[in-house]
Amino acid sequence: MHYICVGLHIVSYTLNTTSLFVKEPFDSQYHCGALLGSGGFGSVFSGQRLCDGLQVRLQTHSFTSAFIPSSLELVCLSVCLSVGGHASVVRMLDWFEVEGRGFLLVLERPPHGQDLFDFITERGALPERLALRFFRQIVEGLRFLHAHGVVHRDIKDENIVVDTRTLDVKIIDFGSGAPLKETPYSEFEGTRVYSPPEWIVSQSYEAVPLTVWSLGVLLFDMVCGDIPFERDQDIVGAAPVFTRRVSKECQSLIRWCLSYRPEERPTLEEILSHPWMEGGEAEEEEHSSLPNQSL
Known part of the structure; x- marks a missing residue:
């Protein structure tokens, strides 16, 4: 388990597959759709949550040579989530670690x-x-x-x-x-x-x-x-x-x-x-x- 201090908040996240709980695999919870765009850190896809059909935004982040840069978005969004979020800030719904490759973030996506x-x-x-x-x-x-x-x-x-x-x-x-x-x-x-x-x-x-x-x-x-x-x-x-x-x-x-x-x-x-x-x-x-x- 790794920790990073953001303001007054300590955010923890796992950078290996050992965890205190078993998370259901991504494929059993979400469907990945079309590519929406890509950049230096990763790619963005449309997606759907299988349990209720909710439209989501799937964002990949690749590991880099530096210590945590690829996970900074995860950390920032975790802080926002921990304090209840804000109507004008995208909400993170879930996240997954792709072993050896980086992170996949599941974000809300307005239908229009x-x-x-x-x-x-x-x-x-x-x-x-x-x-x-x-x-x-x-x-x-x-x-x-x-x-x-x-x-x-x-x-x-x-x-x-x-x-x-x-x-x-x-x-x-x-x-x-x-x-x-x-x-x-x-x-x-x-x-x-x-x-x-x-x-x-x-x-x-x-x-x-x-x-x-x-x-x-x-x-x-x-x-x-x-x-x-x-x-x-x-x-x-x-x-x-x-x-x-x-x-x-x-x-x-x-x-x-x-x-x-x-x-x-x-x-x-x-x-x-x-x-x-x-x-x-x-x-x-x-x-x-x-x-x-x-x-």
């Missing part, structure tokens, strides 16, 4: 789910009211993660799943996640075009300023239909050029999140109290009282 990248690609720039609805849920989910000692480190449109029926969102893919700490990080496995200037310049960053910078890029992406920076020199310039008509309040929040100096960026709590966020609360309440429908 679509990642935010495809959602924006199909529809173009989002109305600010809808962007605000998504953004608030994402920030609340990140507050939950930080409060329980987890930093995601790869917030981007591809790692947000939208339920197109309810317009609820979930943060997914914790493959770049890590225990939250107050001291700087010197490694980064996220997406470079979402990384902050301090990483480009000095290969160092802190958890909250990194997260907030990524949120600024994400919000720009939602309201303009594309990310603000593609090249390192543009990231370091930290001067987004708005390609669409965006309200002054929304621009203000984006520019604040994309402040060059990490210490000048807002906290997650300050984001939630920004006038643009507060100005949309009445509209969101009105929307939530309407019957759910797909866009």
Whole structure:
């Protein structure tokens, strides 16, 4: 049995086949469906739980030469599960060790789910009211993660799943996640075009300023239909050029999140109290009282 401390939580997990209980084999509990995508850490498949037909997301992770990187997602999601989870964070339903190969995670999958990248690609720039609805849920989910000692480190449109029926969102893919700490990080496995200037310049960053910078890029992406920076020199310039008509309040929040100096960026709590966020609360309440429908 191995242990890792994440915040105030001690998470245990087995890295061999010896266990105090016998888990039913994967094949007797789940059906593996089509490949949904693949990346550096593993692959993602559609799946179904056999006992009740629940649609799930199956995510493989390969062992690497380092000590625990392939299991960090398992650890992060176990922490979330241990404290009851959050509506805006994907929920882990089960996990299996594939002997000598890595881990297979069983995650919830919204029946009408679509990642935010495809959602924006199909529809173009989002109305600010809808962007605000998504953004608030994402920030609340990140507050939950930080409060329980987890930093995601790869917030981007591809790692947000939208339920197109309810317009609820979930943060997914914790493959770049890590225990939250107050001291700087010197490694980064996220997406470079979402990384902050301090990483480009000095290969160092802190958890909250990194997260907030990524949120600024994400919000720009939602309201303009594309990310603000593609090249390192543009990231370091930290001067987004708005390609669409965006309200002054929304621009203000984006520019604040994309402040060059990490210490000048807002906290997650300050984001939630920004006038643009507060100005949309009445509209969101009105929307939530309407019957759910797909866009």
